[in-house]
Amino acid sequence: MSDAPSASDSAVISLWTRLRYTPLRDVMRGDVSGRLDLKGKVVSANLPESLGKKVIELVKATRLTRLERTEVADELIAHFLDGLETGASPADLANAFGDVRRAGRLIRRAKKRLRPIWWQTLAYSVKAIGLLFALGLGLYLFTAASLFLSKPSPSIDYRLQINEVAMAVPVSDRAWPVYLNALLGMPEAPSHKGNSNREPRPGEPGWEITETYLMGQAERLVQIRQAASMPGFGFLPGYELTPQEQELWPTIEFSERDIEESGMYAILLPHLSELRKLARILQSDALRAAAEGDSETTLADIEAMLGITRHLRETPFIINDLVSLSTLQLAIDTTAILLARQPELFDDRQLSDMAHRFAPFDDAMMRVRFNGERLGFLDIVQRLYTDDGSGNGHLTADGVRLLRNLMGWSFDQGTSNDVLATLLSHGPLLRTVMVDRAELVEKHDHFMDAMDNYAATPPWQRQPSKSMEQIEQWFASPYLRIKYLPLVTLMPALTRAAQQSDRVIMQRDALLTAIALELYRRRNGDWPESLAELTPGLLPESPIDRFTGEPLLYTLVDDHPLLYARGADRDDVGGQDNPLSNQWTLEKSPPPSSRPPEGDWVLWPVPVEPFLDFTKAEPVDD
Amino acid sequence: MRVERELMRGAGPLAVLKLLENGEKYGYQLVESLAKQSDGVLAMGQSTLYPMLYNLEAKGLIRATWRESDSKRKRKYYCLTDRGHKKLIKDTQQWEALTAAMISLGVIAPSASVREALT
Known part of the structure; x- marks a missing residue:
């Protein structure tokens, strides 16, 4: 075949x-x-x-x-x-x-x-895409190498700066060990807040339990008042807990490694809630004492609340200042309630003394500070970036991990921002998009300077903060949010913090005016026709409506004084109270898109629920 | 004499355009004509000629057509386009200007007719 x-x-x-x-x-x-x-x-x-x-x-x-x-x-x-x-x-x-x-x-x-135009166009396009891809790949590899081969080198222990004031307090003058001693000896206070979101007051359901608790803690309350009267506070956030502190907070585990990895954002401030708790107990005790006609104890409790307010500001974090404002407000509320419902509890000397106790808590003292946030941010920066010795540096792999930890709330859930999640999980991409160290610090300094200026400007002269607007714009833009990620993520709502201080200061001014009014009534048998009659003898100067910059409004209604601010709408409607009006922005030009609530903010007399049992109160001679 | 590559790069295309001025020609004809009419000065191998022709075609100065010849074989004929004509005129003027400049500099000796015109 x-x-x-x-x-x-x-x-x-x-x-x-x-x-x-x-x-x-x-x-x-x-x-x-x-x-x-x-x-x-x-x-x-x-x-x-x-x-x-x-x-x-x-x-x-x-x-x-x-x-x-x-x-x-x-x-x-x-x-x-x-x-x-x-x-x-x-x-x-x-x-x-x-x-x-x-x-x-x-x-x-x-x-x-000689090939057709479409072919040549296609060929050039393919070449261009290839070139871009190669360039991108090269850049990615370079970035990845610089990201993974470099380390941040934090060189400044910002804890020292944060704790500078606290450390300077002589050990014998430190209040914290005394507070701590009292706290360790106190059982948990009963809590029957009910719908009012506050502790029960004399005459209200649950008061008996609170009263029994307070009576049982008389010795501890003496300790707390003693602590509150001490010159310094002396709590050092960010350092290892003492055995006593560990006993108070058994679930808190201090780790120097956490501080090394996350900087000051790993610092815990558990003492804030403890002091706030003590201020609430003092308020209850002041009301208890007032109900029993014990004006000296009432005054001592209020003074102790002011001492706590002062101590809380020893560390310059915003949260410290805000908690401090809240304890000041507790003291103001307590005093205002008693002055409205039980004015005869205090004699003239006590009223005058009280006014002098509140007087130092003015705008200059209680203004919210941003120093701690500045230092905290710089601390984070030195843990995110390398340091080239001249203030600049680039993002590191450790920095990406830190950012992921700081943003764990959104990244782990992974639903709110997929772009961000992707970039965070691919460090080199994030390194490419995010600003370098120098620019980030420069922007942060710029914003914080602007916020310092904002807070220092009288509220009636403030314009809405351009800096905060810009940060909100960055937050709304997927690209800019990632570019300025640390800023957008870690910048607190500073304008709100600043305005909170204005509200409390206005209430403090109103309280001082109310004390002066009461003293005037006692001396003259009647209320003054205008606030001008109080100055300068009983009041150094007329209180200011911080919405408008003009004096607070004063009138007599049914022979009783009414002290009020124009409120967010800046209109005088004769003192018709709208509780929402004081929650509005105090800026000169509120957002045009929304209408401020109408009505005034009545500062005196404060609305007081019929809770006090005055049967035990003894009249005080003038 | 062989012309250096740089000079040939400028002169070659013009020479080809000139050869096509009077009618279409195919590749081998162009090679022959260049060699004969320039006494071998502008002679170029196919390795130079054909790329040059493709370049001129890509620029739209000449057009190529496949056609059957008298010998019944297919040949690719090249002819000048309008753009090629214009280019030829322009380049010729430039060469004339260049030649005149070279003569005035004494680089080139003027031909008898030019000498006559000068005297």
């Missing part, structure tokens, strides 16, 4: 070969032309072998498309045939041809220029 192909096999092979060398467009037309078969062309042209090789060698060197090669081959074959027809020898023609590789390169270049 022969292995030679039969005639029909040859026909099939020939057809298959032709099909292989036929352009698709020809096949579509039903023409199996086989015109891409270069060797076939050379053979069928009867070219001498040396010239045929030259043609094949050249078209291969062009590295063009098969159609283009065929066209070049056709032309070269025609060229050599023309030469042979004129009598030139194959050797002469081959010699005259020139360098094949150079010709291939030049023909390729020229033929590519």
Whole structure:
């Protein structure tokens, strides 16, 4: 049996070969032309072998498309045939041809220029995309290398600066150990807040339990008052807990490593809630004592609340100042309630003394400070970035981890911001988008300076903070939020904090005015016609409405004084109280999109629920 | 004499355009004409000519057409386009200016006709 192909096999092979060398467009037309078969062309042209090789060698060197090669081959074959027809020898023609590789390169270049515009556009686009991709990949690799190969080098222990004041307090003058001693000896206070979100007061359901508790803690209350009267506080946040502190907070585990990794954002401030709790207990005790006609104890409790207020401000974090404002407000509320419902509890000396106790808690003392936040942010920065020695540096892998920890609330849930989650999980991308160290610090300084200026400006002259608006804009933009991620994430609502201090100061001013009014009534038998009659004898100056910058409004209604501010709408409606009016922004130009609540903010007399049992109260002689 | 590549790069395309001025020609014809009419000065191998032709075609200065010749073989004929004509005129003027400048500098000796015109 022969292995030679039969005639029909040859026909099939020939057809298959032709099909292989036929352009698709020809096949579509039903023409199996086989015109891409270069060797076939050379053979069928009867070219001498040396010239045929030259043609094949050249078209291969062009590295063009098969159609283009065929066209070049056709032309070269025609060229050599023309030469042979004129009598030139194959050797002469081959010699005259020139360098094949150079010709291939030049023909390729020229033929590519002949390609259609769409092809050239596509080719350039593909090249451009490829180039961009390569550049991006290179940048990514470079960024990844710089991210993972570098480490932050925190060199400043900002805890020392935060605790500078507390550390300067002599050990014997420190109140915290005394508070701590009292706290360790006190059982948990009963809590029956009910719907009013406050402790029960004399005459209210649950008061008996509170009263019993207070009576049982008389000794501890003496300790607390003693602590509150001490010159310094002396609590050092960010350092290892003492055994006594550990006993008070058994679930808190201090870790120096947490501080090293997360900086001051790992600092816990559990003492704040403890002091706030003590202030509430003091308030209950002041009301208890007042109900029993014990004005001296009442005064001592109020004074202790003021002492706690002062101690809380020893560490310059915003949260300290806000808790301090809340304890001041407790003291103001307690005094205002008693003054409204039980004015005769205090004699003139006590009232005057009380006014002098509250007087130092003015705007300058109680203004919310941003120093702690400044230092805390710088501490974070030195843990996010490298330090090039001139204030700049780039994000590090440790920094990305820290950011992830700080933002764990949104990243782990992974639903609120997928772009952010992706960038945070791919450090090099975040490193590319996020600002460098110098710019971040510069922006932060700029914002904090602006906020210091904002807080120092009287509220009636304040414009809405451009800085906070910008941060809100950054927060709304996916790109800018990531670019300024630490700023956007860690910047607290500073304007609100600043305004909170204004509200409390206004209440403190009103309380001092109410004390002066009461003293005036006692001396003159009636209320003054205007606040001007109080100054300067009973009041150094008229209190200011911090919404408008003008004096608070005063009138007599049914022979009783009414002291009020115009409220958020800046309109005087005769003292019609709207409790919402004091929750509005104190800025000069409130947001145009929303209308401030109408009505005034009545500061005196404060609304007092009928809770006090006065039966035990003893009248005080003038 | 062989012309250096840099000079050939400027002169070659103009020479090809000039050869096509009077009618279409195919590749081998151009090679032959260049060699004969320039006494071999502008002779160029196919490795130079064909890339040059493709470049001129890409620039729209010449147009190529495959056609059957008298010998019943297919050949690719090149002819000038309108743009090619304009380019030829412009480049010729530039070469004339260049030649005049070279003569005035003494780089090129003026031909008899030019000498006559100068005297």
